[in-house]
Amino acid sequence: MADGLTRGFDAVGNTLSETFFEPVIRIGVTGLARSGKTVFITSLVANLMDRGRMPGLVAAAEGRIEAAFLQPQPDNTVPRFDFEEHLAALTASQPHWPDSTRTISELRLSLRVRPAGMLAGLTGPRTIHVDIVDYPGEWLLDLALMDKSYAEWAAQALGAMQTRPAADGALALIRSTDPAADWDDPQIKALAAAFTGYLGAARDAGYTGIAPGRFLLPGAMEGSPALTFTPLPATDRPGRHSLWREMERRYDAYRREVVTPFFRDHFSRIDRQIVLVDALGAIHSGPRAVADLQETMTEILSAFRPGRNAFLTRLLRGRRVEKILFAATKADHLHHSQHARLTAIMEALTRTARDRARFEGAETQALAIAALRATVEETREHAGDTLDCVRGTLLDSGKQAAFYPGTLPENPSALISAAQKGQEAWLDQDYQIMKFAPAPLTLRAGDGPPHIRLDRAAQFLIGDKL
Numbered sequence: 001m002a003d004g005l006t007r008g009f010d011a012v013g014n015t016l017s018e019t020f021f022e023p024v025i026r027i028g029v030t031g032l033a034r035s036g037k038t039v040f041i042t043s044l045v046a047n048l049m050d051r052g053r054m055p056g057l058v059a060a061a062e063g064r065i066e067a068a069f070l071q072p073q074p075d076n077t078v079p080r081f082d083f084e085e086h087l088a089a090l091t092a093s094q095p096h097w098p099d100s101t102r103t104i105s106e107l108r109l110s111l112r113v114r115p116a117g118m119l120a121g122l123t124g125p126r127t128i129h130v131d132i133v134d135y136p137g138e139w140l141l142d143l144a145l146m147d148k149s150y151a152e153w154a155a156q157a158l159g160a161m162q163t164r165p166a167a168d169g170a171l172a173l174i175r176s177t178d179p180a181a182d183w184d185d186p187q188i189k190a191l192a193a194a195f196t197g198y199l200g201a202a203r204d205a206g207y208t209g210i211a212p213g214r215f216l217l218p219g220a221m222e223g224s225p226a227l228t229f230t231p232l233p234a235t236d237r238p239g240r241h242s243l244w245r246e247m248e249r250r251y252d253a254y255r256r257e258v259v260t261p262f263f264r265d266h267f268s269r270i271d272r273q274i275v276l277v278d279a280l281g282a283i284h285s286g287p288r289a290v291a292d293l294q295e296t297m298t299e300i301l302s303a304f305r306p307g308r309n310a311f312l313t314r315l316l317r318g319r320r321v322e323k324i325l326f327a328a329t330k331a332d333h334l335h336h337s338q339h340a341r342l343t344a345i346m347e348a349l350t351r352t353a354r355d356r357a358r359f360e361g362a363e364t365q366a367l368a369i370a371a372l373r374a375t376v377e378e379t380r381e382h383a384g385d386t387l388d389c390v391r392g393t394l395l396d397s398g399k400q401a402a403f404y405p406g407t408l409p410e411n412p413s414a415l416i417s418a419a420q421k422g423q424e425a426w427l428d429q430d431y432q433i434m435k436f437a438p439a440p441l442t443l444r445a446g447d448g449p450p451h452i453r454l455d456r457a458a459q460f461l462i463g464d465k466l
Contacts, residue, residue: 138213206285
């Protein structure tokens with residue numbers, strides 16, 4: 001109770017300070033596997049500091065952002081996002097992609113902004129702090145577990161495993177196990193190792209529903225009981241010392257000791273959220289991966305507390321996420337003529353999630369973006385057809401190549417319908433993806449790295465506060 005009261009008083013003090021002096025916008029940045037979180041944050045910060053490529057950010061286009069500078073982050077216990085090292089990797093003479101997100105980190109960017117409209121001549125510039133919180137997408141998936149019992153989660157997890165080839169080994173071991181029998185540590189470790197191996201294989205195969213996410217990013221907790229459990233089929237009246245009861249106990253410890261502290265200390269303080277999604281990767285993996293992605297998007301939203309961040313709401317009940325952006329990344333892997341179709345697919349995949357958020361009072365948007373453009377466009381003739389291609393440096397070989405990925409459907413319901421029917425493959429198309437390395441950059445003074453619609457993403461996330 002004392003801890004809760006202390007946190008409450010701290011929240012009130014912070015809210016008063018932010019409301020009346022220097023406003024703070026806390027943006028949560030997360031994404032599912034290989035969606036490009038690190039590159040997104042690096043390019044966003046670089047383009048907010050050098051705004052020559054940000055015409056879609058109204059305050060930048062009007063010249064009202066006088067300065068942008070990095071400040072020490074406010075949370076002393078959270079690692080700093082290593083912006084300088086990541087930018088150096090992307091702008092080196094031989095650029096390379098930076099390492100992926102493995103833990104939570106934070107960065108504060110302060111903007112000195114002149115007001116617009118009637119206030120422009122009455123008040124001077126003010127400082128607005130943008131706190132960017134980076135955390136693995138796997139941690140976001142865990143938040144949905146807060147409202148699920150072990151029995152509910154186990155039934156859902158086992159149901160998903162039935163349709164995933166990567167789960168065959170783990171399923172065979174689980175089916176050969178008696179949940180009502182007494183448990184021992186070697187048995188539990190074997191089950192947990194098989195289940196963790198399945199989660200990694202499912203992620204590599206393009207699936208996104210892979211909770212518990214900390215199994216893949218255990219850190220210092222690797223091997224602990226809270227990260228050593230597996231789903232088991234329900235059993236009638238399991239005994240106190242049964243395997244099923246021990247798995248339930250460890251699952252509850254995971255929720256209590258791992259998921260709840262993250263929600264309380266970090267996630268519940270976020271004002272705006274962007275969820276980065278490798279939609280092209282899911283499409284390439286097939287209808288089942290697309291169906292899994294759609295379900296995951298709905299699960300993700302259940303973890304948010306969407307709604308309007310009115311002053312009294314923030315003061316008395318804590319923050320609520322008031323804007324959520326779902327961004328399909330790697331738009332530079334497609335010719336611009338297909339970007340509208342990728343956006344439409346993203347809107348269809350997140351329709352249920354976005355409708356729920358709007359009902360709660362939050363604003364949502366779907367976009368197709370590329371935080372760092374790694375390709376150029378070109379048109380080629382092939383077998384009598386004109387193909388809209390992209391050309392870049394292949395990540396594996398280092399060679400330049402032109403690539404035609406196929407044509408996305410004009411009506412996204414064609415993809416959604418095939419996914420919902422559980423088809424194993426697309427009937428009329430073969431969608432391909434290619435892995436490109438970052439292109440060498442020559443930046444003019446005042447320009448950030450090249451991108452696609454990063455300025456529109458920034459306008460949605462912070463434009464109203466500028």
